[in-house]
Amino acid sequence: MKALQYRRFGAGPEVVEIDRPAPGPGEVLVKITASGICHSDEHVMSLPAEHFPYAMPQTLGHEPAGTVAEVGAGVTRIELGTPVVVYGPWGCGWCAMCADGTENLCLTGMTAPGLGSPGAMAEYMIVDDVRHLVPIGDFDPVSAAPLTDAALTSYQAIKSVMNRFVAGSTTVVIGAGGLGHMAIQLLRALTGTRVIALDLGEARLAFAREVGAHAAVESNREAGSTVREMTGGRGADVVLDFVGTDITGRLAVACGGVGSSVVLIGAGGGGVTIGLTSAPLNMTVSTSFWGRRQELIELVAMARRGQISVRTTTFPLDEGPRAYELLRRGEIRGRGVIVPA
Numbered sequence: 462m463k464a465l466q467y468r469r470f471g472a473g474p475e476v477v478e479i480d481r482p483a484p485g486p487g488e489v490l491v492k493i494t495a496s497g498i499c500h501s502d503e504h505v506m507s508l509p510a511e512h513f514p515y516a517m518p519q520t521l522g523h524e525p526a527g528t529v530a531e532v533g534a535g536v537t538r539i540e541l542g543t544p545v546v547v548y549g550p551w552g553c554g555w556c557a558m559c560a561d562g563t564e565n566l567c568l569t570g571m572t573a574p575g576l577g578s579p580g581a582m583a584e585y586m587i588v589d590d591v592r593h594l595v596p597i598g599d600f601d602p603v604s605a606a607p608l609t610d611a612a613l614t615s616y617q618a619i620k621s622v623m624n625r626f627v628a629g630s631t632t633v634v635i636g637a638g639g640l641g642h643m644a645i646q647l648l649r650a651l652t653g654t655r656v657i658a659l660d661l662g663e664a665r666l667a668f669a670r671e672v673g674a675h676a677a678v679e680s681n682r683e684a685g686s687t688v689r690e691m692t693g694g695r696g697a698d699v700v701l702d703f704v705g706t707d708i709t710g711r712l713a714v715a716c717g718g719v720g721s722s723v724v725l726i727g728a729g730g731g732g733v734t735i736g737l738t739s740a741p742l743n744m745t746v747s748t749s750f751w752g753r754r755q756e757l758i759e760l761v762a763m764a765r766r767g768q769i770s771v772r773t774t775t776f777p778l779d780e781g782p783r784a785y786e787l788l789r790r791g792e793i794r795g796r797g798v799i800v801p802a
């Protein structure tokens with residue numbers, strides 16, 4: 462079968478021919494119908510060899526949708542042909558976090574397809590346990606795949622500060638790409654907050670407005686004071702940083718008001734420094750990584766009701782390397798999705 466693999470440090474991913482895997486006991490073979498592409502793959506591929514955390518080569522892809530093609534010994538609870546999305550952060554299933562459905566924070570260290578285990582940028586992939594499958598019925602798999610990360614990660618970040626979206630509140634979303642465009646829609650569907658998106662270039666700002674941002678502002682040195690002006694001098698109540706560089710970290714602090722919450726989500730390799738005298742008083746900074754298993758089930762239900770819709774740009778598997786190049790240049794509208802067939 463064909464697969465998109467990261468094979469050489471410092472080079473882009475390559476399309477290669479590898480053996481189709483067979484499911485072992487308890488495992489499920491999924492035939493991939495759609496696989497979202499993510500900035501965190503870019504981040505991983507940018508790491509020097511000595512910091513690369515996985516075995517090489519690495520088949521990419523942690524946002525899978527597909528159908529159950531084959532099951533290993535002992536798997537009885539799912540029928541062949543069932544359309545599913547795959548919950549990506551695979552925890553141990555035993556620890557206190559996993560017991561709560563929070564496998565993304567597994568205390569023994571989670572693995573994930575495309576981030577340690579063979580990923581979904583291939584014609585088939587192995588899923589380690591039937592509990593990581595969420596049936597999607599007749600819902601479009603291309604729209605469903607990004608629910609597993611782009612939407613799920615945004616959803617957990619929003620839920621982590623849900624008590625902050627009081628009447629009259631303002632929320633800044635930094636980065637209106639794959640994750641940010643889902644966050645804007647989720648904020649509009651779940652809260653009454655005013656949403657200000659920050660991004661670069663008129664096309665991306667127009668896209669942010671199109672998916673529901675009340676306002677979209679060029680993300681430059683003045684953006685913090687612009688947000689402050691737009692909020693009558695107070696600053697935003699919540700800032701969600703989907704980029705995660707030191708530059709956006711400083712911007713997030715500049716946008717937030719007294720008592721505000723800043724949530725860092727983007728895997729840009731940077732962060733935020735605050736101090737009592739160098740940040741708004743009682744500002745809270747937290748991080749948010751991926752999401753819980755039951756939250757993916759909630760999002761599938763929400764998407765099937767039409768309350769959120771993933772905007773996608775699709776590519777055949779052979780164009781995977783070009784898709785990552787476009788992602789790196791910020792030229793993909795919404796979420797890029799690889800469609801193998």
Ligand SMILES: [Zn+2]
Pocket residue numbers: 499500501502523610611
């Ligand atoms: Zn991701």
Ligand SMILES: [Zn+2]
Pocket residue numbers: 552553554555556557558559560564566567568569570
């Ligand atoms: Zn665990």
